Amino acid sequence: MSVREQMRKGTTTVILLNLLAEAGRPMYGYEIIQELEARSQGYFQFKEGLVYPRLHELERQGLLRAEWRGEEGTRRRKFYTITEAGRRQREKELQGWKAFSRHVDELLGVESGS
Amino acid sequence: MSDGQAGFEEPIDRLLAGIRAQMDLDSETEQEVLAEIQDHLEDAFAEARARGLAEHEAWAEVAARFGVSDEVGRAIQAAHAGWGTADAVIAAALPVVCALLLRWLAFAPDGTALGWPQLLSRPAFWVVALVALLLPMLKFERWRYALATWAFFWMLTVLFVALPAVRW
Numbered sequence: 616m617s618v619r620e621q622m623r624k625g626t627t628t629v630i631l632l633n634l635l636a637e638a639g640r641p642m643y644g645y646e647i648i649q650e651l652e653a654r655s656q657g658y659f660q661f662k663e664g665l666v667y668p669r670l671h672e673l674e675r676q677g678l679l680r681a682e683w684r685g686e687e688g689t690r691r692r693k694f695y696t697i698t699e700a701g702r703r704q705r706e707k708e709l710q711g712w713k714a715f716s717r718h719v720d721e722l723l724g725v726e727s728g729s
Numbered sequence: 730m731s732d733g734q735a736g737f738e739e740p741i742d743r744l745l746a747g748i749r750a751q752m753d754l755d756s757e758t759e760q761e762v763l764a765e766i767q768d769h770l771e772d773a774f775a776e777a778r779a780r781g782l783a784e785h786e787a788w789a790e791v792a793a794r795f796g797v798s799d800e801v802g803r804a805i806q807a808a809h810a811g812w813g814t815a816d817a818v819i820a821a822a823l824p825v826v827c828a829l830l831l832r833w834l835a836f837a838p839d840g841t842a843l844g845w846p847q848l849l850s851r852p853a854f855w856v857v858a859l860v861a862l863l864l865p866m867l868k869f870e871r872w873r874y875a876l877a878t879w880a881f882f883w884m885l886t887v888l889f890v891a892l893p894a895v896r897w
Contacts (some may be wrong), residue, residue: 626763644765645772663773663794664801667766677810693765
């Protein structure tokens with residue numbers, strides 16, 4: 616597994632929480648995946664099917680809330696919204712990520728932002 | 730499904746069947762999971778077709794980006810399988826608590842059973858009835874669990890009132 620792939624797997628939770636927190640609105644699975652790929656400019660290639668188990672895990676952990684929406688006669692979609700617990704977890708994971716990347720940069724002698 | 734997606738039904742069915750084969754969840758959860766994934770595949774296919782890909786090219790791209798159905802099915806099963814300890818305790822304890830509360834509500838201290846009018850006029854009875862319905866529904870967000878507990882509650886009520894001799 617490449618370094619990029621390992622990093623993507625290890626950060627999927629915080630990436631999903633961050634996306635939904637910043638979006639500030641409910642989003643459905645395909646929309647989330649499209650947005651992730653647009654934001655990463657294709658750098659991270661998500662196996663799209665594997666995003667759903669992660670969304671379901673976050674829902675079961677109470678970090679996301681899911682709701683089926685749709686008018687009669689139109690396609691119903693499952694929309695995800697970040698919960699307060701999810702926002703707290705996002706903050707925690709973002710802090711952890713910043714500390715981790717700073718220490719790795721120091722170990723590798725890489726200047727942050729370079 | 731639109732005309733542009735007509736040739737898409739068979740491969741999507743195969744992919745969904747592959748996912749379903751790896752899942753062993755309650756039917757309501759399975760249906761929800763498969764409906765969500767079907768939505769995804771249909772969106773992705775429509776988007777690929779809108780970019781001008783032929784049907785077989787669009788499907789090949791959708792399938793490649795989606796991943797292997799067995800792997801996705803196993804991951805979904807792992808995400809859903811097994812309740813947390815708190816969930817399991819609530820699910821197992823609720824019927825027992827219902828039975829104990831009903832026994833306390835339906836029988837006088839001397840052991841004689843209350844009749845329907847006396848039982849139904851007790852606010853505590855309706856509190857227990859509401860808790861038996863709302864707790865599983867709010868906790869598990871499944872009408873099925875709530876209705877099962879509700880049915881169990883009323884079955885016990887009828888048993889205690891109509892056949893008091895069967896109480897333990």
